[in-house]
Each structure stands twice: as C-alpha cells, then as structure tokens.
Amino acid sequence: MNLYPKLAANAIRSNRQLYFPFILMSSGIIGVLYIMAALSTSDTVKACRGGHTLMTVLDYSIYIVAFFALLFMFFTNSFVLKRRTKELGLYNILGMNKRNLAGVMAFETLIMYVSSYIIGSVFGILFCKLAEAGLLKLAKGENHTGFTVSGHALKLCALIFLGIFFLIFLNSVRVVSFANPAQMFKSENLGEKPPRANFFLGLLGVAAIIFAYHKVLSMDIMMQEKLLANFAEAVIPVIAGTFLLFIAGSVLLCKILQKNKKYYYNKKHFVAVSNMAFRMKRSGAGLATISILTTMVLIMLSSTVAFYSQIESVMISDFPRENVFIGTYGFFDDSKRITLADADKRTTGIAAKAEGTDVVSYAKLNFVANGKNGEYNITGKRERYDSLEEGDCVFSLIPLDSYNRITGQSVKLADDEAIISSVSKNGYYADFLRFNDSKTYKTKTVDFDLFSQGRHYLNSFLVVMNDVSSYEQYASGITCFIMFNGDLSTEQMRVFGKETYAELKSDEVEGENPYRLGFESTTRQTSETQYSSVYSGLIFMGVMLTILFMGATILLMYYRQVFEGHEDYGKYQILRNVGMSRKDIKSTVDSLTFVTFLSPVLVAIAHTSVAMYFVHQFMVIQGMYGTLLLIATSAVVSIIFTLIYFIFYKLTSRTYLKIVGQ
Amino acid sequence: MSYLEVTNLKKIYTTRLSGNKTQALTNVCFTVEQGEFVAIMGESGSGKTTLLNLVAALDKSTEGSIILDGMDLSSIGEAQRATFRRDNLGFVFQEFNLLDTFTVEDNILLPLVLQGKKASDLHEEAVKAAACLGITDLLSKYPYEISGGQKQRAAVARALITHPKMILADEPTGALDSKSSDELLNQFVSINGGGQTILMVTHSVKAASRASRVLFIKDGTIFHQLYKGDASDTAFYQKISDTLTMLTTGGEK
Numbered sequence: 036m037n038l039y040p041k042l043a044a045n046a047i048r049s050n051r052q053l054y055f056p057f058i059l060m061s062s063g064i065i066g067v068l069y070i071m072a073a074l075s076t077s078d079t080v081k082a083c084r085g086g087h088t089l090m091t092v093l094d095y096s097i098y099i100v101a102f103f104a105l106l107f108m109f110f111t112n113s114f115v116l117k118r119r120t121k122e123l124g125l126y127n128i129l130g131m132n133k134r135n136l137a138g139v140m141a142f143e144t145l146i147m148y149v150s151s152y153i154i155g156s157v158f159g160i161l162f163c164k165l166a167e168a169g170l171l172k173l174a175k176g177e178n179h180t181g182f183t184v185s186g187h188a189l190k191l192c193a194l195i196f197l198g199i200f201f202l203i204f205l206n207s208v209r210v211v212s213f214a215n216p217a218q219m220f221k222s223e224n225l226g227e228k229p230p231r232a233n234f235f236l237g238l239l240g241v242a243a244i245i246f247a248y249h250k251v252l253s254m255d256i257m258m259q260e261k262l263l264a265n266f267a268e269a270v271i272p273v274i275a276g277t278f279l280l281f282i283a284g285s286v287l288l289c290k291i292l293q294k295n296k297k298y299y300y301n302k303k304h305f306v307a308v309s310n311m312a313f314r315m316k317r318s319g320a321g322l323a324t325i326s327i328l329t330t331m332v333l334i335m336l337s338s339t340v341a342f343y344s345q346i347e348s349v350m351i352s353d354f355p356r357e358n359v360f361i362g363t364y365g366f367f368d369d370s371k372r373i374t375l376a377d378a379d380k381r382t383t384g385i386a387a388k389a390e391g392t393d394v395v396s397y398a399k400l401n402f403v404a405n406g407k408n409g410e411y412n413i414t415g416k417r418e419r420y421d422s423l424e425e426g427d428c429v430f431s432l433i434p435l436d437s438y439n440r441i442t443g444q445s446v447k448l449a450d451d452e453a454i455i456s457s458v459s460k461n462g463y464y465a466d467f468l469r470f471n472d473s474k475t476y477k478t479k480t481v482d483f484d485l486f487s488q489g490r491h492y493l494n495s496f497l498v499v500m501n502d503v504s505s506y507e508q509y510a511s512g513i514t515c516f517i518m519f520n521g522d523l524s525t526e527q528m529r530v531f532g533k534e535t536y537a538e539l540k541s542d543e544v545e546g547e548n549p550y551r552l553g554f555e556s557t558t559r560q561t562s563e564t565q566y567s568s569v570y571s572g573l574i575f576m577g578v579m580l581t582i583l584f585m586g587a588t589i590l591l592m593y594y595r596q597v598f599e600g601h602e603d604y605g606k607y608q609i610l611r612n613v614g615m616s617r618k619d620i621k622s623t624v625d626s627l628t629f630v631t632f633l634s635p636v637l638v639a640i641a642h643t644s645v646a647m648y649f650v651h652q653f654m655v656i657q658g659m660y661g662t663l664l665l666i667a668t669s670a671v672v673s674i675i676f677t678l679i680y681f682i683f684y685k686l687t688s689r690t691y692l693k694i695v696g697q
Numbered sequence: 698m699s700y701l702e703v704t705n706l707k708k709i710y711t712t713r714l715s716g717n718k719t720q721a722l723t724n725v726c727f728t729v730e731q732g733e734f735v736a737i738m739g740e741s742g743s744g745k746t747t748l749l750n751l752v753a754a755l756d757k758s759t760e761g762s763i764i765l766d767g768m769d770l771s772s773i774g775e776a777q778r779a780t781f782r783r784d785n786l787g788f789v790f791q792e793f794n795l796l797d798t799f800t801v802e803d804n805i806l807l808p809l810v811l812q813g814k815k816a817s818d819l820h821e822e823a824v825k826a827a828a829c830l831g832i833t834d835l836l837s838k839y840p841y842e843i844s845g846g847q848k849q850r851a852a853v854a855r856a857l858i859t860h861p862k863m864i865l866a867d868e869p870t871g872a873l874d875s876k877s878s879d880e881l882l883n884q885f886v887s888i889n890g891g892g893q894t895i896l897m898v899t900h901s902v903k904a905a906s907r908a909s910r911v912l913f914i915k916d917g918t919i920f921h922q923l924y925k926g927d928a929s930d931t932a933f934y935q936k937i938s939d940t941l942t943m944l945t946t947g948g949e950k
Contacts, residue, residue, distance in 0.1 A: 300806065300816035309798045609794040612755065613808055613855070614783025616776055 039135075043142035046122070052597060053115045058151050060111065060590045064104045065155025065192050067579050070166045071097050072188035073159070074575075079167060083176020085568025092572030099576070100583060101195050105202070107587040110324075112203050114594045116210055123211055137208045144204040152196060159192070160184055166575075173343070173571030175564070237287035240279025247272040248645045254652060266649050273642060277326055280638070282319035286312055302619065306610065307627045310603075314631065318595060325591060326635035326642075328584045333643040333676060335577040337669035338650045343570040344668075345659040346563060353658055354559035356393060356518035360385075360532060362539040364513045365551040373550060375400050375503060375513055378539075379437060382515040385535045391521030395441050398515045400432040400503055409465030409478075413509045429495040431514070432503040453478050454499040463496055476500065515539060523558065532556035585679065592632060593687045600694030607695045624692060632684045640673050699728035700894060701752070701863065706761035708747050708917075721747040723917040725761070729863075729896060734889040736908035737898045738941065744917040745898045746867065752896065753786060753865050754778045766862055783811055787856030787864045791871035793848040795840040795855075802827075802836040805854045812859065826854040830884060846877030853884060857893070864888070866897040870904050882907045902941065906934040913944055920944060 047054045075093035080086050123136055131139075164182060171177065247269040254265050289312035293299045299308055315322075362382075366372055378398040386396035404411035405426045414427065435448055448454070453476040455463050468476045478498075517535060536554045607620055615623075647669050651662060706725040711718050722744045729735050739745045750756040752763060754770050755778075763770040765785065773781055787808075788794070795804045802823045809819060827833045830850040835843055843851070849869060856864050866885070870878035878901070886907055889895050897908060905911045907930060913921040921940060925933045 296816045296819075300810050300814075300819050302811055302813055305803075305807070305810045306796075309796075309803065313798045605794075606796055606798075609796060610807075611779070612753070612782070612788050612790075612794065614779050614781075614786075614811055616779030618776065619779070619811070 039138045039142045040146075042126075042139045043146055046119070046139070046143060047146060050115075050119065050122075053118055053594075054147070056590055056593055057108075057111055057115055058147055058154070060586050061104075061108060061147070061151035061196070062154035062158060063586050064100070064107070064583060065151055065196060066158030066162065067583055068097065068100055068104065068195065069156055069159025069185075069188045069192050070163050071100060071576075071579060072191045073163050073183075073185035074167055074170060076185060076187050077167060077183075079171065080174075080176065083171060083174050083568075085174060085564035086176065088565060089170075089174055089568040089572045092569060092576065096572070096576040096579065097191070100579060101199075103580070103583055103587075104195075105199050107583070107590075108199055108203060109206065111587070111590055111594065112206070114598065116207055118598070120210070133212050136211050140207045140211070141204060144200050144207070148196060148200040152193060155196075156189060156192065159188070170571060170575050173574060174568050231286075233283045234287060236279050236283035240276045240282075240284045243272040243276030244280065247276065251645050251649050254649060269649075274327055277638060277642070278320060278323040281315065281323040281326070281634075285315035285319060285634075289315065303622070303626070306615075306623045307630075310606075310623075310627055311630065314599070314627075318599075318631065321591060321595060322631065322635045325588050326638045328588060329636055329639035329676070329680075330642040330646070332577075332581045332584045333639060333669065333673055334646050334650065336574075336581055336676075337643070337647070337665070337672040338654075339570060339574040339577045340672070341650075341661065341665040341668040342654065342659065343567070343574055344664060345654070345661045346566045346570060348661070349658045350559050350563045350566070354518075354557070354562065356391075356395060357520045357559050358391065358518065358523055358528065358556070359558070360517040360535050360556045361554070362515045362535065363553040364515075364539075365553060366510060366512055367551070371550050372507075372510075373513065373542075375432075375434070375507060375510075378513045378515055379434075381538055381541065382517060385538050386517045386519075388534070389517060389519045389521075389531065390527075391519035391523070394517070394519040396515075396517045397433060397437045397441055398513055399437075399497070400506060400510045401429060401512050401514060402506070402509045403427055403429055403511060404470060409467045409469060410472075411468070411470050412472075413470055413506075415509065416511065427494075431495065431497050432506055433497060433499050434503050435499055435501050438499045448499070448501050449477075450501055451476055452500070454481050455479070456481050456497045468498065470506070528556060528558065588680070589683045589687070592684060593690065596628075596687045596691040597694065600691040603695050620695075621692065624688070624695070628684070628688045628691065632680075632688075636677055636680055640677075643669060643673065700731040700733075700766055701729040701896070702762075702764040703727050703752070704762050704764075706748070706751065706763065707759045708744075708751060708756070709759045721917055722751075722758075725914070725917070725919055727912055727919055727922070729894065731894055732889070732892050733910060734885065734895045734908045735897070736905040736911045737896070737914055738900070738902075738905050738911055738937070739914035740945070743914045745914055748914065749865055749867055749896075749898050753788070754781055783808055784859065785862045787859060787861035789849070789852050789856050789864060789866040789869045791868035793840075793845070793852045793872070795848055795851060797840055799839075800836065801832065801838050801840070801843070801851045804840070804851055805836075805858055807855060808859045822858060823854075826858045827851075829857065829888075830854050844877070845873050846880060849873060849877065849881055850884070853881070853888075857888065863894045863896055866895065866899075868899055868901075869897065870899065870901055878904065902934055902937050905937050906930050911937055911940075913940060915944060 071093055074080055075090050075097060080089055080093075083089070126136060126139070127133075163185075250265060250269040250272075289308055292304070292308050293312070298304055364373055364378065375398055382396045382398050386394050402413055403416040404413045405424070405428070406412055407426060411428065411430070416427065435446065438454070439445055446454070451474070453468055455468065455478045463478070463480055466478055468478050523531070532554070535556070536552070539554070540552055607615075610620060611617075647665060651665055654661070654665060704726055706722055707720075708722040709718050709720050725744075725748060737745055737748065747756070751758050751770075752765075754773070758771060768781075768785075770781070782788075795801075796807070799807065802820075805823050805826055806819050809822060814822075823836060824833060827836055830853055832847060832850050832854065835847055835851070840848055840851075849872075853869075869885075870881060873881060882904055885895060885897070889909070895908075897904065899905055906925075909925050911923045911925075912919055913923075921944070923933075923936055923940060928936065
C-alpha cells in the first residue's frame with residue numbers, strides 16, 4: 036500500500052499552517068528533554084561539587100518535563116484534529132473506511148514523530164554544550180570535556196516520544212471512529228446561543244480567588260509545619276477561581292458593559308464587546324490554562340533565582356565559621372542529665388585541640404516557652420521533637436562568662452538584668468523578661484550574629500544572664516558549639532568529629548539511661564555546594580520548563596488566532612459590507628486580541644505577587660532576608676516574560692489579520 | 698443626469714499565479730433613476746455579482762465610471778469607501794449576513810453605531826425600523842432563535858436604518874421559502890413605493906417580476922432590458938420568462 040504514506044505526507048503538506056508549528060513544538064520539547072537527559076548522566080556534571088544532588092534534581096525534572104510534554108502535545112493536537120475532521124470526513128465519503136483513515140493517520144503520526152525526533156535531537160545536541168556551560172557556571176563546576184553526543188539521552192527521548200505519539204495516534208483514531216461522515220463533513224457553525232452570564236459562578240470565581248489570596252496572605256510564619264499544606268490548600272481555589280473567572284466572570288463583565296448603553300453603543304466597543312462575550316465562553320478555559328502556566332513560570336523563575344543569589348549570605352549567617360561541630364544533649368524524663376557547666380567544660384576542652392583560627396566554643400541551655408511581650412510560661416516541650424504551636428518560642432540561655440569569652444568583651448550584668456537577641460525575624464520588643472511569673476529581668480536587646488546557627492523560622496531568642504542554673508531543671512536539652520576557620524580535609528574533619536563526639540559522650544556508661552546525644556559536623560563549603568547544586572538544578576529546571584511553557588503558550592496563541600481567524604472571516608466580511616473600514620476593523624481586532632491575550636498575563640502577575648508572599652515566608656525559614664531582592668527578581672522576571680509574550684502575541688495576531696482578510 | 702450612472706464599465710480579473718486574465722464585465726452601461734426598483738438578471742457567471750460589488754464600492758473597476766448622485770466612485774480612496782457604503786448604501790444578502798453575536802436590535806443598529814450616532818437615540822430608531830418590517834417583538838432575540846424570513850427582514854431593517862440613497866440586494870429571496878419570499882418582495886415594493894431606490898440582483902423570475910425594470914446581463918454586458926410599465930405582475934412574469942428563454946437558447950434580440 037503506497038497510498039497511505041502519500042496521503043499522509045500530502046495532508047501534512049497541505050495543512051502546514053497547522054502541522055509545522057506542531058512539529059516545531061515537539062522538536063523543541065525533544066531538544067529540551069535531550070539536554071536534561073544528557074546532563075543528568077554527564078561526567079562533567081558528576082565531577083563538579085554537589086554534582087550528585089544536581090543529577091538527582093535533573094533526573095526528577097525529566098519526568099516533570101515529560102509529563103508536561105504529554106499534556107501540551109495532547110492539547111495542541113486536539114486543535115489540529117478539530118481542524119482536520121472535515122477533510123477526513125471527505126475521505127470517508129469518497130469511500131475510505133475507518134480502518135483506512137486510521138492507516139493514513141498512523142503514517143501522519145509516524146512522519147510527525149520521525150521528523151520531530153530528528154529536528155529535536157539536532158537541537159538538543161547543538162544546544163547541549165551551551166546548557167551544560169550555563170549549568171556548570173551556576174553550580175560553580177568546571178567544564179573540561181569537549182563535544183559529546185549522549186546515547187542514553189537519544190534513547191530516552193526516542194522512547195518517551197514514541198509513547199506520547201502513540202497516545203496521540205490512539206486519540207485521533209478514537210475521535211475519527213466516533214464521528215459519522217456527515218457530521219465530520221458539516222461545517223462547524225450553525226449559529227450559536229448567546230452565553231448566559233452566570234452571576235453565581237462568576238462571583239464564586241472571584242470569591243475563590245479572594246479566599247485563596249487571603250489564605251496565603253494571612254499565613255503565619257510560626258506555623259511552619261503547616262506552611263506548605265496551607266499553600267497547597269490555596270492553590271486549588273486559585274486554579275478553580277481562575278477558570279471560573281475566565282469562563283463565567285468575563286461573560287459577566289461583558290454583559291455589564293453591554294448594559295451600559297453609552298459605552299456599548301460606541302464604534303470602538305460595539306463589535307469588540309459583543310464578540311468577546313461569545314469568545315470568552317469558548318476560549319475561557321484556554322485562557323485560564325495560559326494564565327496558570329504563566330503563573331507557574333513566573334513563580335518558579337523568580338523564586339529560584341532569588342534563592343540562588345542568597346545562598347552565600349545564608350551560608351555566612353548559618354556558618355559563622357568555616358567548620359562547625361554541634362553536639363546536642365536531648366533530655367527525656369528518665370534520661371540522665373548533664374549540667375551546663377559540665378557541657379561547657381567539655382566543649383572548651385575540645386575546642387582547645389582544634390587546629391584552626393577564630394575558635395569559638397560555648398554551650399547553651401534550651402527550652403520552649405509560650406507567651407509574648409516578655410511574659411512566658413515554660414512548657415517542657417522539646418524543641419526538636421514536639422510540634423510547636425502558636426506563641427511557642429525557643430529560648431537559649433547562655434551564662435555571661437561564656438558570652439564575654441566568645442565576644443571578647445567584659446560586660447557586667449546585675450542579677451536582674453539580661454541581654455537578649457532574637458535570631459528570628461520577629462525581634463524582641465519587650466523591655467523585660469519573666470518566666471513562669473517568677474523573677475523579672477530587665478532586658479536590653481543586642482544584635483549578635485555569631486550564634487545565628489539555628490532555626491530562623493522559629494521565634495527563638497538567645498538570652499544572656501549571670502546565672503542560668505535555676506533554669507537547668509526546665510531544660511529540654513543543651514547544645515554545644517565548636518566552630519573555627521581553617522581548611523580541613525575530609526579526613527581531618529572526620530577525625531576531629533570523632534574525637535569531639537567521644538569527648539562529649541565521655542561519662543556515659545553502658546546500661547544506664549543515656550542522654551541522647553545528637554551530633555553533626557559540617558563545613559560551610561559542603562553546605563554551600565549542597566545548596567547551590569540544588570538551587571542551580573532548580574533554576575535550570577525552571578529555565579527549561581519556562582522554555583517549554585513559553586513554547587506551549589505561544590503555540591496555543593497561534594492556533595487560537597488561526598482558528599478564530601477562520602471563524603471570524605465571514606463576520607468581518609459582513610462588517611466590511613455594512614461599512615466598517617479596514618482601519619476600524621483593525622482597531623477592533625486589536626482591542627479584542629489585546630484583551631484576550633493580555634488578560635491571562637495580568638491575572639498571572641496578580642497570582643504571582645500574592646504567591647511571592649508565601650515564597651518570602653519560605654525564604655525567611657531558610658534564613659534568607661532578601662525581601663527587596665525577591666521583589667526585584669519577580670518584577671524583572673515578570674517584565675521580561677510579558678515583553679516576550681507581547682512580541683509573540685503581535686507576531687501571531689498578524690496571522691489572524693491575514694486570515695480575516697486585511 | 699440620472700441618479701446612478703454606470704458608463705463603459707469594465708472589470709478584468711488577473712489570476713495571481715498564472716497571470717491569466719478573465720474578463721468579468723466587458724462593457725456595461727445603464728442608468729437608474731431616483732425611486733426606481735431595478736432588477737438585474739442573468740445566469741451564474743454572467744457578471745451580476747461583479748457588477749453589484751463594483752456599485753457597492755467593494756471592488757475597483759478596471760475601466761469606466763460609476764456615478765451615484767453626482768459622486769464618482771472611482772475617485773474615492775479605500776478609506777472613504779467604507780464611509781461611503783455606510784452612509785449611502787444599504788445591503789441585503791442571500792445569506793442574511795446577520796452577526797450571530799448581536800441581538801436583532803444590535804444588528805439593525807450596527808450601521809448607526811458605526812456612524813457614531815448618540816446612544817440615547819438608538820433604541821427609538823431601531824423600534825421605528827423594526828415596526829416598518831413587523832419585527833418589533835423580535836428585537837431582543839438572537840439570530841439563531843428566528844426563522845430565515847425574519848432574519849431577512851431584520852437585514853432589511855438594518856439596510857434601511859441609515860436612510861440610504863440606494864438599497865443593494867443580492868439574491869434576497871435565494872434562501873427563503875415561497876411564502877417568506879412573497880412577504881419580502883411585498884415589503885420591497887412598499888419600501889420602493891415610499892421613494893426608496895432599490896437595485897436587486899436575482900435569479901428568480903418571480904422576484905424580478907415585482908421590479909419596475911429588469912436588466913438582463915450576459916457574458917459581461919447588458920443584453921436587454923424590460924420595463925414593467927402598467928403590466929400586471931403576471932404579465933410581466935411571462936415577459937421576463939420569455940426573454941430568459943430567448944437568452945439561454947441564444948435567439949436574436
């Protein structure tokens with residue numbers, strides 16, 4: 036049978052306005068996927084510090100990209116299919132049965148698959164090196180290998196897209212086999228009902244969005260465990276609300292505008308508004324999708340970029356010294372306790388052996404207390420294991436001599452005086468401190484960042500006082516810090532860590548109820564590479580997904596212009612006859628497409644601004660305080676995105692004007 | 698001087714790719730007086746629609762002139778043509794050409810809105826025009842809700858609302874059943890009775906028999922014309938029918 040391939044090739048050629056953009060998009064996706072797959076197994080990436088984490092991030096991203104690829108391609112292909120049912124119906128009437136049609140479509144799909152795969156792989160191979168260089172720059176790795184082609188990536192792309200195209204083929208067969216030829220051949224338009232403005236749904240959409248916005252904006256940083264869950268709860272109303280807003284709300288708006296006679300019966304608005312009411316009913320869902328995709332892109336790009344650029348400052352505040360060793364005694368009801376004085380003695384003892392400069396060592400007493408404005412009740416909760424509720428604060432008590440030792444000062448305090456420093460973002464605003472309604476301390480607030488290793492997301496306060504021993508009974512634990520600068524090899528780190536651990540645990544005897552000693556040793560360097568490889572992987576994924584979303588959005592825009600152009604052709608013909616000049620038609624088209632294409636971006640920017648509040652909270656949890664940076668990044672990202680979007684919108688709207696006969 | 702003067706009109710289409718030339722109109726001359734109801738008859742491909750498009754200023758002639766009420770159509774540029782159509786002509790088409798997105802009222806008002814009329818006067822105008830055609834109770838309906846005959850009446854109301862110098866009708870009964878056709882033609886006759894000039898292109902002998910004069914066009918030129926004079930509709934119908942037979946069988950004038 037030589038007919039199928041011939042018919043298939045012919046169909047693609049004669050419908051190139053539909054197929055070429057589709058093939059271009061799938062090639063683009065294949066290219067992106069190739070790059071990610073190639074980098075996830077690249078030796079150069081593996082060789083850079085934190086390469087392993089980076090590769091894990093990339094590995095996950097491949098599946099995310101593949102999933103979106105499936106969605107986009109299905110969606111856009113349904114557009115293509117709709118446009119072609121008439122032609123397929125004609126074949127059917129001319130005597131091809133559904134089997135034959137399936138045969139033609141199989142060849143069409145095959146041609147699309149093979150050509151997209153070839154073009155996409157070439158794209159991928161060409162741009163892979165560039166992407167690799169970019170990624171390595173972000174992850175601060177070195178680039179040595181030359182030009183390579185990844186067999187693994189080629190194979191993976193071939194397989195994934197074989198699957199996607201097969202699903203697309205099945206869907207086409209499904210569409211064709213359920214339609215009857217007369218139906219397929221009939222022209223689309225039989226006149227349609229005017230959209231009804233559904234007040235309830237429109238208002239529901241607005242309400243859902245307001246609810247979600249409120250939920251995000253009223254999130255309490257204290258409830259850090261619920262932060263993500265709260266955000267997730269807000270996402271669904273936003274998505275639902277956006278769909279309702281575009282589908283029902285926009286019709287509602289048009290109806291309201293139509294009620295305003297003075298506005299409606301104006302040359303500029305008359306045709307545009309009535310057209311829009313009809314258009315929105317059908318394309319509202321598409322616009323809502325564009326809007327949500329855009330929101331995702333904006334959030335992803337601006338937050339990852341903002342996070343990435345703050346890693347260094349976080350590292351310095353999280354790691355006041357290059358090497359940090361932390362031992363934490365956790366006390367349980369029946370466990371053995373160690374006094375703060377003992378812990379301090381052991382800590383300073385080990386610190387003396389440290390081979391490095393700027394050695395700092397101290398031990399602090401921790402407990403959780405609930406309250407505010409200076410009045411607190413000690414709860415006996417353990418900061419690490421029990422979930423904290425609203426009003427819970429973590430207090431760390433340090434004796435004055437330790438404080439003077441570390442800071443090199445000789446501060447004197449009266450017995451009813453305390454120095455307090457908040458390491459959380461909330462600060463400490465009272466001028467006194469009282470626990471369990473007993474002794475009252477006059478407080479003065481001081482900033483010291485040397486102790487900021489800890490969890491910033493809590494209301495946690497460091498308190499310095501002459502004698503902390505009366506609070507030892509309440510302590511949920513004692514934390515010992517040994518920190519110093521100096522280039523330690525991995526082996527040296529291990530040895531020193533082991534010695535420290537042994538020393539801290541020195542009086543433990545088998546069989547007793549032990550205190551739980553948690554221990555960790557880290558260097559700023561390892562932590563930094565860990566962070567930067569995660570974030571550079573995320574940025575990279577963000578950029579790749581952005582390319583993908585952009586591509587999908589642009590294609591969606593293009594198809595909509597083509598479809599609506601064909602649909603509106605007759606309409607503008609009538610308008611011309613009635614006496615609308617080309618100029619009037621152009622300005623109507625402009626205002627119409629401007630609103631339909633800009634509205635998703637505007638809504639997306641609104642969503643993004645609110646989501647940035649959450650991102651900001653999340654950032655603070657990570658100990659990042661670059662609020663301005665975050666605002667600037669999201670503003671810049673939004674502006675760039677809108678610009679690119681606008682350029683493509685202009686380009687595609689030309690297609691529309693050409694079709695309606697300008 | 699006549700109201701509409703078409704002199705030596707010629708239209709040649711050039712196919713874009715092959716460069717082949719097709720002569721749609723070879724040499725058309727005719728005049729229409731104010732208040733006349735003129736029908737143009739001819740077979741498919743005879744050049745009827747081309748002629749109508751030229752008179753409607755939708756297309757430019759290759760040669761010759763069209764003068765409506767002293768205005769030379771070939772002298773006005775593209776931008777003014779739309780305004781010219783809007784202010785001077787009313788259109789009625791075979792396919793009604795109502796916009797699906799507008800109610801009947803808004804469809805009727807479209808030319809007025811394009812003219813920039815004040816919003817406050819519009820409703821009254823629509824009601825007036827609708828009353829003439831007996832569609833007052835359909836004003837708030839959408840095109841998909843009403844019958845073909847009603848749609849065509851709405852289209853006529855739209856054509857009349859600007860009080861145009863001339864109504865151009867292109868196969869206005871082509872998509873209507875016989876009852877609706879009769880009603881529409883009665884309306885045309887009564888509008889014409891009120892002094893409205895009408896130029897109608899049609900296939901239908903019955904439609905043409907209601908006009909005051911019929912022009913026959915063949916191979917791009919006016920071949921013959923008949924005046925109704927005092928003849929009855931039936932007599933005129935017979936006369937037109939005979940002429941058409943002669944035209945198609947190739948008899949002498």
